[in-house]
Amino acid sequence: MIGKTGLLRRLAWLVVLTGILIAVAVEPVSAQQPTPSDDDVNRVAKQMYCPVCENIPLDVCPTQACAQWRELIRLKLSEGLTDEEIRQYFAEQYGDRVLDVPPARGLNWLVYVLPPLFIAGGVWIVARVFRSMVKPSAENAGASLETTPTPSVAEDPYVAKIEEELRRREREGG
Amino acid sequence: MLANIGFGVLVVSFITSLYGIIASIIGVRKNSLAWVESARKAMQITFPLITIVALAIILLLVTGQYQVQYVYNVTSSTMPLYLKITALWGGQSGSLVFWAWLMSAFTTAVTLRKWERDREFLPWVILVGLVTLTFFLSLILFFENPFVRFWVTAAGNQVISMFPPAGAAPLIPADGRGLNPLLRHPGMIIHPPMLYLGFVSFVIPYAFAVAALVTGRTDDRWIRITRRWTLVAWLFLSLGLVLGSRWAYDVLGWGGYWAWDPVENAAFMPWLTGTAFLHSVMIQEKRGLFKRWNMILIILTYALVIFGTFLTRSGVLSSVHSFAQSAIGPMFFGFIALSMIFSVWLLIWRWQILHAEGNMHSLLSREALFLLNNLLFMGILVVVFWGTVFPLISELFTGQKVTVGPAFYERSTGPLFAALLLLMGIAPLSAWGHSTVKTLGKALWKPALAALAVVIAAFAGGIRNGWALFGFLLVSLVIFITLFEYFRGVTARRRRTGEGWLAALFNLMARNRRRYGGYIIHLGVVLMALGIIGIEMFQTETQGTIPPGGSLRLGRYEVTFTRLDIFDANDGRNVARATVLVSKDGRMVGELHPRRDLYFDSMQPMTIPGVRSTIEDDLYVLLVDWQPISSTGVTFKVFHNPLINWLWIGGFVFILGMLVAAWPDKDPQPVPVAVRRGQAIPSRSSGD
Numbered sequence: 020m021i022g023k024t025g026l027l028r029r030l031a032w033l034v035v036l037t038g039i040l041i042a043v044a045v046e047p048v049s050a051q052q053p054t055p056s057d058d059d060v061n062r063v064a065k066q067m068y069c070p071v072c073e074n075i076p077l078d079v080c081p082t083q084a085c086a087q088w089r090e091l092i093r094l095k096l097s098e099g100l101t102d103e104e105i106r107q108y109f110a111e112q113y114g115d116r117v118l119d120v121p122p123a124r125g126l127n128w129l130v131y132v133l134p135p136l137f138i139a140g141g142v143w144i145v146a147r148v149f150r151s152m153v154k155p156s157a158e159n160a161g162a163s164l165e166t167t168p169t170p171s172v173a174e175d176p177y178v179a180k181i182e183e184e185l186r187r188r189e190r191e192g193g
Numbered sequence: 194m195l196a197n198i199g200f201g202v203l204v205v206s207f208i209t210s211l212y213g214i215i216a217s218i219i220g221v222r223k224n225s226l227a228w229v230e231s232a233r234k235a236m237q238i239t240f241p242l243i244t245i246v247a248l249a250i251i252l253l254l255v256t257g258q259y260q261v262q263y264v265y266n267v268t269s270s271t272m273p274l275y276l277k278i279t280a281l282w283g284g285q286s287g288s289l290v291f292w293a294w295l296m297s298a299f300t301t302a303v304t305l306r307k308w309e310r311d312r313e314f315l316p317w318v319i320l321v322g323l324v325t326l327t328f329f330l331s332l333i334l335f336f337e338n339p340f341v342r343f344w345v346t347a348a349g350n351q352v353i354s355m356f357p358p359a360g361a362a363p364l365i366p367a368d369g370r371g372l373n374p375l376l377r378h379p380g381m382i383i384h385p386p387m388l389y390l391g392f393v394s395f396v397i398p399y400a401f402a403v404a405a406l407v408t409g410r411t412d413d414r415w416i417r418i419t420r421r422w423t424l425v426a427w428l429f430l431s432l433g434l435v436l437g438s439r440w441a442y443d444v445l446g447w448g449g450y451w452a453w454d455p456v457e458n459a460a461f462m463p464w465l466t467g468t469a470f471l472h473s474v475m476i477q478e479k480r481g482l483f484k485r486w487n488m489i490l491i492i493l494t495y496a497l498v499i500f501g502t503f504l505t506r507s508g509v510l511s512s513v514h515s516f517a518q519s520a521i522g523p524m525f526f527g528f529i530a531l532s533m534i535f536s537v538w539l540l541i542w543r544w545q546i547l548h549a550e551g552n553m554h555s556l557l558s559r560e561a562l563f564l565l566n567n568l569l570f571m572g573i574l575v576v577v578f579w580g581t582v583f584p585l586i587s588e589l590f591t592g593q594k595v596t597v598g599p600a601f602y603e604r605s606t607g608p609l610f611a612a613l614l615l616l617m618g619i620a621p622l623s624a625w626g627h628s629t630v631k632t633l634g635k636a637l638w639k640p641a642l643a644a645l646a647v648v649i650a651a652f653a654g655g656i657r658n659g660w661a662l663f664g665f666l667l668v669s670l671v672i673f674i675t676l677f678e679y680f681r682g683v684t685a686r687r688r689r690t691g692e693g694w695l696a697a698l699f700n701l702m703a704r705n706r707r708r709y710g711g712y713i714i715h716l717g718v719v720l721m722a723l724g725i726i727g728i729e730m731f732q733t734e735t736q737g738t739i740p741p742g743g744s745l746r747l748g749r750y751e752v753t754f755t756r757l758d759i760f761d762a763n764d765g766r767n768v769a770r771a772t773v774l775v776s777k778d779g780r781m782v783g784e785l786h787p788r789r790d791l792y793f794d795s796m797q798p799m800t801i802p803g804v805r806s807t808i809e810d811d812l813y814v815l816l817v818d819w820q821p822i823s824s825t826g827v828t829f830k831v832f833h834n835p836l837i838n839w840l841w842i843g844g845f846v847f848i849l850g851m852l853v854a855a856w857p858d859k860d861p862q863p864v865p866v867a868v869r870r871g872q873a874i875p876s877r878s879s880g881d
Contacts, residue, residue: 026394057736057828063497069594076598079447079815081789081798086818096598119598121583126591130583134605137575145568149561152482 057094063092063102066119196340199249206242207330209235212834213323217316221790229316233304240301243294254280259366263339267370269794271765279382283372286339293329296393317404329600336521370795380440391430392498397422399495406539416474424855435844446800448832453602458581459501466494476560479625481550492536499529517723557628562620568714569613576605614667617715640673664726671719675712710854717847720839727836740826747831751776767791771816810835
């Protein structure tokens with residue numbers, strides 16, 4: 020059985036604990052930012068997508084669900100979260116698809132790595148093509164025309180015109 | 194009755210195209226002209242047949258036959274007549290019919306040309322055209338029949354089928370669901386046909402490429418025959434892309450013109466390979482190089498055309514464009530795979546005879562720079578393709594879908610586009626065969642100086658964004674080089690002929706349309722680039738909720754809300770229309786009416802911006818939300834889009850250039866052979 024003094028002591032502890040809890044709860048409120056503007060909200064929402072309205076950025080999506088998300092962003096901003104923290108919050112809640120670009124981890128690395136690799140491969144192929152195909156023109160190499168079957172047409176306008184004329188006739192014939 | 198007729202003719206079209214395939218194969222195997230001619234006739238008959246199918250659908254749409262499922266899905270009694278007609282391509286099955294109809298028109302047109310010199314190509318061109326057409330007809334017939342109807346059985350169940358189940362009666366809904374509101378825009382009426390025209394006309398050069406591979410006639414004949422077809426395909430595809438951008442700007446209400454949406458990318462990818470092909474074929478024509486590469490490019494373009502249609506029609510990648518979804522995806526996938534396997538096999542088979550007929554002599558020659566241009570186009574293609582399909586791959590392997598948004602594409606393709614602009618400036622100055630740093634530098638320094646002056650002026654005018662200044666440098670460089678090329682050509686012509694400036698300009702272009710049309714296209718591209726730099730680098734926006742009389746400021750602009758009217762329009766929508774006054778630097782410049790339409794039949798909203806357009810910028814106002822006026826007021830989103838209209842002006846110039854380049858030549862006149870050293874050769878060549 021608890022005595023009167025014990026009861027009072029417990030009540031006192033309860034009051035102190037409640038006070039601490041309220042202080043903890045109220046502390047963030049005292050640290051709240053002024054109400055974020057629509058522009059603040061859109062700055063974050065622009066980099067996010069609603070999973071329902073696929074391929075429509077959150078800042079312009081007209082649905083009610085997206086309007087609620089924007090209000091949630093406003094709330095999070097008012098709680099002092101940074102843009103990145105808010106994006107992470109939504110990604111944890113709803114999956115990575117809410118982010119405008121996949122986070123660079125796991126399989127997602129492929130989206131960033133493969134295109135540069137392909138382009139590098141293309142550069143390598145083009146370089147090989149250049150190396151294998153580029154032969155100096157007869158004039159530059161000091162060689163005879165026989166060694167370079169396709170001399171530069173730019174070198175002799177007369178030859179260029181004749182060649183062009185012959186090609187034109189062939190085209191017109193077709 | 195009309196639905197039955199349409200369906201019957203559809204079946205006949207399918208059988209006819211199948212017959213054409215068989216006849217052309219027999220014609221080749223037996224080397225029989227009669228069979229090939231029969232196949233040609235079969236192909237030509239498909240056009241009037243599919244025309245009847247399309248007309249039957251249009252009649253059903255116009256007369257409001259809502260017992261037909263397609264009519265019910267895409268029309269309603271409140272829609273105006275022109276929208277009922279264009280609803281032919283407003284849904285899945287109608288779109289496929291429209292695709293097949295255009296395809297039959299193009300393939301029929303190609304069979305009407307003179308084939309005397311290319312008789313060996315004919316059966317293969319027919320075969321490729323008809324296989325593609327038959328594939329689409331099979332999709333329509335077996336998966337997306339536009340003539341299926343609603344029935345109610347004796348037990349009271351609703352059934353959708355072509356023919357009535359035993360004892361069933363027609364079920365006729367009182368009204369249809371109406372066309373998707375996003376499709377009720379003039380831009381969207383023209384945009385899909387342009388894209389489809391671009392798609393189907395790229396089938397023609399592919400068919401000739403296959404014919405060249407199969408017959409082993411791999412010189413540049415097939416390229417010369419298809420040059421104009423390719424230009425026409427490119428013209429329509431480009432027109433489709435520009436119109437699509439304008440539609441997005443006007444209707445989607447996000448203040449931009451291009452969202453890198455998967456379906457936008459689907460149309461953009463064949464455009465990239467098609468553009469690379471257009472440049473690359475010139476190398477083969479002029480220098481006999483890159484025959485293999487040209488084959489690869491046209492095969493890729495064809496595959497991407499089918500892939501693009503697959504993305505648009507299958508709904509495999511969810512997007513704002515995926516209005517119609519169905520189970521035709523596996524069929525498409527199978528067709529793409531088979532056509533790729535067949536094309537690659539042909540390519541490998543003929544690899545050895547596709548050797549180059551010459552060499553490159555200089556890394557700065559035009560052919561070398563065109564090769565670099567192709568590399569850049571392929572780089573952009575890889576980025577766009579990978580970004581488009583990666584969400585699917587991620588979902589397939591991890592079960593989690595991801596979003597690959599504009600930020601990825603813009604960062605990845607930005608440097609590649611900048612390099613393309615630079616090449617666009619330099620390449621026209623280099624010569625076929627051989628160029629040196631000295632010759633290029635000599636041609637380049639004057640335009641480069643002028644471009645530098647523009648950048649200095651922009652800097653002095655207060656622009657401090659380094660990337661924007663770099664963009665302005667590239668844009669001005671290409672503009673000055675292009676104008677300089679025109680100036681050189683016109684002055685040379687005037688010297689020779691004594692013509693006036695305008696006559697010399699006209700005749701210069703008329704006698705070398707390909708070259709000077711190409712320059713106009715380049716000019717269009719850089720003007721578009723100017724608009725893109727403006728909106729990408731300098732766009733600003735603000736959003737706020739304001740009561741009547743309240744204002745929002747954005748830069749030098751102030752938007753003042755005066756009133757909001759909410760009313761029912763007589764075409765089945767509820768309209769919320771705001772009136773705002775716009776002032777710039779304190780001076781009233783106009784009144785805008787941003788609005789939100791809610792379509793009753795589909796219960797879909799549509800946000801239409803109020804836009805004040807000038808050559809300098811757009812002020813783009815969206816009505817975002819509204820509460821009873823007595824409480825909080827109306828929420829507006831305001832965008833300031835500098836230079837955006839240069840995007841549309843550039844698009845117009847671009848199309849003009851393509852028309853110049855693709856305009857058909859007159860019938861050739863006999864030219865006396867008078868080639869003596871020192872005597873000018875009369876030239877009406879399409880040039881380079």
